[in-house]
Amino acid sequence: MDSRILDQFRAIVxxxxxxxxxxxxxxxxxxxxxxxxxxxxxxxxxxSTEQVQGVVRTCxxxxxPFVARxxxxxxxxxxxxxxxxxVISLARLNRxxxxxxxxxxVVVEPGVINASVTQQVSPNGFFYAPDPSxxxxxxxxxxxxxxxxxxxxxxxxxxxxxxxGLEVVLPDxxxxxxxxxxxxxxxxxLAGVFVGSEGTLGIATKIILRIVKRPEIIQTLLAAFNSTNxxxxxVSGIIAAGMLPAAIEMMDNLAIxxxxxxxxxxxxxxxxxxxxxLDGPAAEVELLMAQVKEIxxxxxxxxxxxxxxxEERAVIWKGRKAAFAAMGRIxxxxxxxxxxxxxxxxxxxxxxxxxxxxxxxxxxxxxxHAGDGNLHPLVLYDRRIPGQEHLAEELAFSILGLCVKAGxxxxxxxxxxxxxxxxxxxxxxxxxLDTMQRVRCAxxxxxxxxxxxxxxxxxxxxEKPGPYQPxxxxxxxxxxxx
Amino acid sequence: MDKKLVxxxxxxxxxxxxxxxxEDLMLYEYDGSVEQARPEYVVFPRxxxxxxxxxxxxxRFQVPLVGRxxxxxxxxxxxxxxxxxxxxxxxxxxxxxxxxxNQRAVVQPGVVNLDLTRAVEHAGLYFAPDPSxxxxxxxxxxxxxxxxxxxxLAYGVTAxxxxxxxxxxxxxxxxxxxxxxxDSPGYxLTGLLVGSEGTLAIVTEVxxxxxxxxxxxxxxxxxxxxxxxxxxxxxxxxARGITxxxxxxxxxxMLRAVEDFVHAGFPTDSAxxxxxxxxxxxxxxxxxxxxISEVCRLHHAREVRVARDARERDLLWKGRKNAFGxxxxLxxxxxxxxxxxxxxxxxxxxxxxxEIGKTYGxxxxxxxHAGDGNLHPIILFDARDKEQFDRAVAxxxxxxxxxxEMGxxxxxxxxxxxxxxxxMPxxxxxxxxxxxxRVRDCFNPAGLLNPGKILPLGKGxxxxxxxxxxxxxxxxx
Numbered sequence: 001m002d003s004r005i006l007d008q009f010r011a012i013v014x015x016x017x018x019x020x021x022x023x024x025x026x027x028x029x030x031x032x033x034x035x036x037x038x039x040x041x042x043x044x045x046x047x048s049t050e051q052v053q054g055v056v057r058t059c060x061x062x063x064x065p066f067v068a069r070x071x072x073x074x075x076x077x078x079x080x081x082x083x084x085x086x087v088i089s090l091a092r093l094n095r096x097x098x099x100x101x102x103x104x105x106v107v108v109e110p111g112v113i114n115a116s117v118t119q120q121v122s123p124n125g126f127f128y129a130p131d132p133s134x135x136x137x138x139x140x141x142x143x144x145x146x147x148x149x150x151x152x153x154x155x156x157x158x159x160x161x162x163x164x165g166l167e168v169v170l171p172d173x174x175x176x177x178x179x180x181x182x183x184x185x186x187x188x189x190l191a192g193v194f195v196g197s198e199g200t201l202g203i204a205t206k207i208i209l210r211i212v213k214r215p216e217i218i219q220t221l222l223a224a225f226n227s228t229n230x231x232x233x234x235v236s237g238i239i240a241a242g243m244l245p246a247a248i249e250m251m252d253n254l255a256i257x258x259x260x261x262x263x264x265x266x267x268x269x270x271x272x273x274x275x276x277x278l279d280g281p282a283a284e285v286e287l288l289m290a291q292v293k294e295i296x297x298x299x300x301x302x303x304x305x306x307x308x309x310x311e312e313r314a315v316i317w318k319g320r321k322a323a324f325a326a327m328g329r330i331x332x333x334x335x336x337x338x339x340x341x342x343x344x345x346x347x348x349x350x351x352x353x354x355x356x357x358x359x360x361x362x363x364x365x366x367x368x369h370a371g372d373g374n375l376h377p378l379v380l381y382d383r384r385i386p387g388q389e390h391l392a393e394e395l396a397f398s399i400l401g402l403c404v405k406a407g408x409x410x411x412x413x414x415x416x417x418x419x420x421x422x423x424x425x426x427x428x429x430x431x432x433l434d435t436m437q438r439v440r441c442a443x444x445x446x447x448x449x450x451x452x453x454x455x456x457x458x459x460x461x462x463e464k465p466g467p468y469q470p471x472x473x474x475x476x477x478x479x480x481x482x
Numbered sequence: 483m484d485k486k487l488v489x490x491x492x493x494x495x496x497x498x499x500x501x502x503x504x505e506d507l508m509l510y511e512y513d514g515s516v517e518q519a520r521p522e523y524v525v526f527p528r529x530x531x532x533x534x535x536x537x538x539x540x541x542r543f544q545v546p547l548v549g550r551x552x553x554x555x556x557x558x559x560x561x562x563x564x565x566x567x568x569x570x571x572x573x574x575x576x577x578x579x580x581x582x583x584n585q586r587a588v589v590q591p592g593v594v595n596l597d598l599t600r601a602v603e604h605a606g607l608y609f610a611p612d613p614s615x616x617x618x619x620x621x622x623x624x625x626x627x628x629x630x631x632x633x634x635l636a637y638g639v640t641a642x643x644x645x646x647x648x649x650x651x652x653x654x655x656x657x658x659x660x661x662x663x664x665d666s667p668g669y670x671l672t673g674l675l676v677g678s679e680g681t682l683a684i685v686t687e688v689x690x691x692x693x694x695x696x697x698x699x700x701x702x703x704x705x706x707x708x709x710x711x712x713x714x715x716x717x718x719x720x721a722r723g724i725t726x727x728x729x730x731x732x733x734x735x736m737l738r739a740v741e742d743f744v745h746a747g748f749p750t751d752s753a754x755x756x757x758x759x760x761x762x763x764x765x766x767x768x769x770x771x772x773x774i775s776e777v778c779r780l781h782h783a784r785e786v787r788v789a790r791d792a793r794e795r796d797l798l799w800k801g802r803k804n805a806f807g808x809x810x811x812l813x814x815x816x817x818x819x820x821x822x823x824x825x826x827x828x829x830x831x832x833x834x835x836x837e838i839g840k841t842y843g844x845x846x847x848x849x850x851h852a853g854d855g856n857l858h859p860i861i862l863f864d865a866r867d868k869e870q871f872d873r874a875v876a877x878x879x880x881x882x883x884x885x886x887e888m889g890x891x892x893x894x895x896x897x898x899x900x901x902x903x904x905x906m907p908x909x910x911x912x913x914x915x916x917x918x919x920r921v922r923d924c925f926n927p928a929g930l931l932n933p934g935k936i937l938p939l940g941k942g943x944x945x946x947x948x949x950x951x952x953x954x955x956x957x958x959x
Binding site: 102103104125147149158160170174175176177178180181182183184185186187188189190192193195196197213214242280281283284287288340342344407408409410411412413415416420424427428429431432433434435436438439440441442443454455 | 583584628630639641649651655656657658659662663665666667668669670671673674676677678682694697717720721722723762763765766769770822823824825826854855889890891892893894895897898902906909910911913914917918920921922923924925936937
């Protein structure tokens, strides 16, 4: 990158806020989706909104694309850099600015770690509900970008339900406020549009969060079934009974084995494991838990355990939350997939996955948020065997095809990012994608903010995946690329 | 009025679907607000195809196009402020699909809010958003204004219950956004469209969530001798993390007005009442109702009454929901305001409203969704007297300013419309408003959809035009 421009960045963020050394830049070459890697031209680490504005203004003036980054735990390549652009790391914007218990609001900077919010307010009986499995390290800014979910989103909703307002640096460097401390503000719901926009509309520098009062009691049940079908039937039974548990998670045998090998959660070795958590007033939870047990037994559960202490509960969750990483114990490499299906399609989709897995000769472990039909199939493979990585990617993508065919979606909570942009045209018709571009044009007409993510490129050609080919109209100077 | 446009509209929709004579148009110059504006044409489409035709004609003749449901809106959203075509959805009133398993319904915009609940009650379901006008107002109008209601406290506003939309864009393209599932990838366009007051597109189909009817409902009436005691009760419930399904407050003056009209059994000698409803499982409801009663008594409620049966419950709610109607008996005109404040500021705000009333010489009644800090001060005045009208608007603006100063908002559920668009700078910076303008312009570049709403009119200063879309530009080239 031009040293003149680097000097401008240095003047804004200081010497220790700019990274240009190639070996240091490599730290930023990928996020949690490690099979895509790009080394950026520079990384800046601003410490204030003003510095973010300064950096973005420079990018705008010089037409340099930028990618914002939180903790880099994302699983769809949302924070994947651009070779000719810079990465704006928000790790140093990590202060909790305000805790307003009376109105149940917390104002944070984007680099604040998800779990720190709950830590901050738990002495007062509150918690921050969205709980991605990476919550010990992932940042609120990243959660906003990807509209992150988590096990408890079944009852409490995704990140978007808990973000009420944002201070945003737009791609031209101007500062706007979207939403605010009160709900349902007048005008367009731009805060709602911003959450889940994966960094394509600007950079959030302050976030107003809603915190939730901790329920009177929480009870967690573990039920062992012979198959995922039986476990799935129990899930349908629970929902049909009109219950909305805080979480319903399911794991298949391969996932159980991996979790056991990694964290010894004491899971029974079974074909389908269900983890059901209920929270609320004590009287209600007791009553419903009895019903859940009954439904599980009816559907064939042969072992049912209810955690008797906070420690037991933590151990049960540890196995589930460590499930992805645990795959490392049983396979050298794995791909985490994220898809959504209508709950009712579960048995059919699982047997299809099994068929595809047998065809490809690759093992697939299944971990999912069963209550809302959000699947996380884990495709296991060995990179050292030639061709297997490619095969694994193909299998992971075929699984997405199954989800869309079943009336579901290509992502539940990990986002589209780099990984799934070519699938957007499977889910959306051309006019639908065009409508989204209208929003993009309003925020980022120059296409500088994380420009290559979410939407399939090239926009002017037939939507084909692959490297960008300029459109003939563009070459002729008749149209410009947005 | 352009005779040629009338002919083309009649050709496209049939003669019985187009009004253009002054005496016919006059019926459509009002909605539920104090505003007034007459359209030049009124049309009644029967299908999405009809709407596309109307949109294309509006484009060709460059006239404004404004959607309208039942016309019960309170901020002038359904008025043709700059003339043009008023598109009335009364003939697009079919429920297209009921999907009980996934708890979804697909409806046309003209379906009346309460009719949807009636159609699904037998399956133990209902449509949760419950504006006081729910017997008459349409789901399309609810979507446009992001309508709320007493039960918004627990269930959220309309936006929380809409999962998908079919739209006709200003160029006449039909687009489907969202669907039956929530949190679909890409931008949340459904969330953007809900509450956009008809300025981005015309909605022709709505997919909504259906909510399971609760097993048990308990309705409490807490009676107070001092307004502050009632507001302190609300603040304490919030602090304790109690979220009832609804928590409404009526001040003493409103109570007396309502009681005279509805005979719901409200104590007319009290200073305020809280109408609190809890829902859920029988056991949970009992426990919650007990805790709420305790909080009420702690804050000096002189009486906490529990509705004994459905009839008593209905009567209490009838009092609340017909309150605006009751005012009509007392004053030739009334102005229902809609503002939001953080719940912790309730006592201070009510005192300020009282002062404002005295300063401007008006009786201001208070009835509101106390649980979420959504106020509805009602100013009684006589609109035939121009001076009074102006004074009422000034008093109302003062209340709005105070709400915003308290960290609240200009509107909770009635929308901005043409009533509050000039007040938007109280809440938003020029940069914030410019971003909203750009969003509007990217959808509605010619400005034909519901012009003069939401955003301050200005005189073109600070207007930023977004670049045109390359795709539509090239496909049209």
